[in-house]
Amino acid sequence: MQNQSRDGEHPSNSILSNTADTKYHNRAPWKKAAASLSLVLLGSGMTLAGGYMAGHSQQMSENASNLAVSRVNAAPPLAAGTDPNFVIQVVQKVGPAVVRIDSSRTVKTQIPDEFNDPLFQRFFGSQMPEQQSNRVERGTGSGFIISADGRILTNAHVVDGADTVTVTLKDGRSFKGKVLGKDDLTDVAVVKIQADNLPLVALGNSDKLQPGEWAIAIGNPLGLDNTVTTGIISATGRSSNQIGAPDKRVEYIQTDAAINPGNSGGPLLNYRGEVIAMNTAIIQGAQGLGFAIPINTAQRISSQLIATGKVEHPYLGIQMVGLTPQLKQNINSDPNSGLSVNEDKGVLVVKVVPNSPAAKAGIRAGDVIQKLGGQAVTDASSVQKVVENSQVGGDLRLELRRNGQNLNIAVQPGAFPTQPTQVQ
Incomplete structure (x- = not known):
């Protein structure tokens, strides 16, 4: 599995807020998250x-007497010469x-x-909830x-x-x-x-x-x-x-x-x-x-x-994954992927959010980003880091490969939309 990152997309299956284990069934390998x-x-x-x-919905007890006591996360020994x-x-x-x-x-x-139905009220009477x-x-x-x-x-x-x-x-x-x-x-x-x-x-x-x-x-x-x-x-x-x-x-x-x-x-x-x-x-x-x-x-x-x-986060509006020879083979052998990749290294653009800064700059799904802001990028997190450190409305240069050709594209990062519906 490869790391996949969304720049500008607000996933509906946020592990931190909604779901602990996100499963990806019947999806192409390049659509799988690296860690669930x-x-x-x-x-x-x-x-x-x-x-x-x-x-x-597991309740965490605040009563220390109900906690099981176990020897975990013990402090490592002090180094020689350290003030104890x-x-x-x-x-x-x-x-x-x-x-x-x-x-x-x-x-x-x-x-x-449904509880307003007269049938419910007839049978439950005073037991009806408020x-x-x-x-x-x-x-x-x-x-x-x-x-x-x-x-x-x-x-x-x-x-x-x-x-x-x-x-x-x-x-x-x-x-x-x-x-x-x-x-x-x-x-x-x-x-x-x-x-x-x-x-x-x-x-x-x-x-x-x-x-x-x-x-x-x-x-x-x-x-x-x-x-x-x-x-x-x-x-x-x-x-x-x-x-x-x-x-x-x-x-x-x-x-x-x-x-x-x-x-x-x-x-x-x-x-x-x-x-x-x-x-x-x-x-x-x-x-x-x-x-x-x-x-x-x-x-x-x-x-x-x-x-x-408030905070303004720069975003491009792309979904991306770090490219490897194995991933390239998986994509090219999958007739349902909708992509064809000629490169072995870089960051593959999997999806471009409509009306996003990336879409307006002409970035397409299937493009392979090799440099961003003058820095070589090999995985999705390195692209995300460069974008996060850029300026909303500033110029960010991308060097990418498309169908075997080198392209230089300038994109102006936008402010990350506050409403998820704006980036879906």
């Missing part, structure tokens, strides 16, 4: 207190700036029209303070659809929070509370991270406030496709520090106590497979949210 993993969002899904499991108290020092430094975020929303439920009822859905996550006047970073899914947001500090003080903005494509949100002289975190540089570095997580998993766990950076640059979240635009940091529902939005720290990432998801049924949003990404998105309340 079950992810658990670590914060409030507004359907469960303490977090929600994607695609399942460095974790304590980090916690004392950063802990007061880590907060709990409780959110709730009221959901109105309407009974089906025409409309309300229920309150609650969720809990984490966050960290980035300004002394009360700006807090967290995950978008922690506050998604919330009517009320309550922020509780480590010292016990609680404040009503206001969502300044959220970005679903990166799962970043900014919450503001009315307070001054608050403790705040120091931000690191996630671009310089290397696998094997120390990682410290602080958050509120499963209702256990101010929990600290340690591990290492297991990997960097994990694409959203690799972890089964094709509707996101993040290159995740992987860690084996123990994180659980309720940790979402909390900081992942280095040994100096600098925030290097924001914890966001784990893979269901696995151990030591946690994923966090790099702080450089979160900081870039939060700056736009603070300034304008």
Whole structure:
């Protein structure tokens, strides 16, 4: 199977929000996702207190006494010469700036029209359900303070659809929070509370991270406030496709520090106590497979949210897959593929969204992108990265092959549509 990515398409089968296991039956190999993993969002899904499991209605208990205790995600041994108290020092430094975020929303439920049938009313009488009822859905996550006047970073899914947001500090003080903005494509949100002289975190540089570095997580998993766990950076640059979240635009940091529902939005720290990432998801049924949003990404998105309340993501409007000789053979031998490929390397355009920037520039299904913005590209994630770092309305040059011919095309990335129906 090959990695397939949608630039500009909003998949209806979002693993992060709707379905845990996305199956692709009776589809050509180039239409299969590289990973169909079950992810658990670590914060409030507004359907469960303490977090929600994607695609399942499984309740996560907030009662620690109901949790099975097992020895997993144990901290690795200290390296020779390392201060044995460095974790304590980090916690004392950063802990007061880590907060709990409780959110709730009221959901109105309407009974089906069938219940208005006189036949139903005749047989069920007073047992008929009310025409409309309300229920309150609650969720809990984490966050960290980035300004002394009360700006807090967290995950978008922690506050998604919330009517009320309550922020509780480590010292016990609680404040009503206001969502300044959220970005679903990166799962970043900014919450503001009315307070001054608050403790705040120091931000690191996630671009310089290397696998094997120390990682410290602080958050509120499963209702256990101010929990600290340690591990290492297991990997960097994990694409959203690799972890089964094709509707996101993040290159995740992987860690084996123990994180659980309720940790979402909390900081992942280095040994100096600098925030290097924001914890966001784990893979269901696995151990030591946690994923966090790099702080450089979160900081870039939060700056736009603070300034304008929204984020503009550049997009082209293509569905694409990294090309290999084996994939070329599969496509050319499939009479139903509708494509014919002559190249062995590059990124194959599988589909072009109608009326998208790519369509307006003349890009076609079957084109093989070899360079984008002057950079050689070999897989879908590398194209996505170049596009994300471009400017809406700017010029982006593509070097591609079409029917054995070299073509140079200029395309102007547009702003990613906010409504899924606009890109289908």
